[in-house]
Amino acid sequence: MPELPEVETIRIQLEPKIVGQTIRSIDIICPKSFCGNPHKIIGKKIISLTRRGKQLSINLSDNYVLLAHFKMTGGLFFHPSKHTRVILKLGSRPSLSKRETPTNVGEGDLKQKDVAPLSRGAVRRTEGFNLYFSDLRKFGWLKILTQNELAQTQKNLGVDILSPDFTQKYFFKQLQSSSRPIKIFLLDQSKFAGIGNIYACDSLFLSKINPLTPAKNISLSKSNTLQHNLQKIMSESILHGGSTARDRGYLMPDGQGGSHQDHFLVYQRENEKCLICNSKIKRIKQAGRSTFYCPHCQK
DNA sequence: CCGATCCTGATA
């Protein structure tokens, strides 16, 4: 589900609400969704939130990190739902009373109904609140790491599309190293990170590049155009709060949808008219995934 | 390179 703009939107909305909070306890409803020993981070304070590609780091005190990957259907929310997999109980006080059990693994999470729902605009109670990791398909996860371990696990993750290191020079150099179709290459997170199926399709349309073109056949000027459009489209989508497509697999932490789906150019527009030439948008499969493009505009 | 796989749906 979430690509760079959606994860960045989650980061932006979460940060002011949870920085300064302390992790009081963790309820793991679905063990598959949580890696590491939760006791390691009980009592740790949330320092900041950072993002690289589609991965969100919740940076904690004492060099701990809670790393989140939402994959297709994951998200972090202020309210529980049918697909809540992990509950993070936060508080503004630095520590727990000694008698309180810090972590409840499994069970007991259905008793959360008595937590007062926060009405819109209401001031959050200083005693704390819960953060809910929800994930219908269970592909996503939360993982406890140290900052050193984080660097290790992200060593195969490329530069973020919105980082200053993602330059035109760098991008062209990477394209030249591969003969894979450009659409497939854009989805590979190892050289540059953050692009998913939506923005791969739409940025190629905007750049008038055929998704089947081998990466190394793309000219320098087309490469520069694509690099520019990738940054542009990501930035615009962030301003729109990301894309909430038809199946509503992505929602912001408060449960609201984004609006960038109203600006899709070719994604999910099979058989609809190309916004430029009026011919039919085509859908093909590449590496098992849908690619949408205009055969007329993207030669 | 491709396909299968991890899961739980919604939709044609």
Add this chain to the structure above:
DNA sequence: TATCAGGATCGG
């Protein structure tokens, strides 16, 4: 009943 879904990894 079959296909599709904002992801990524694994094996052949």
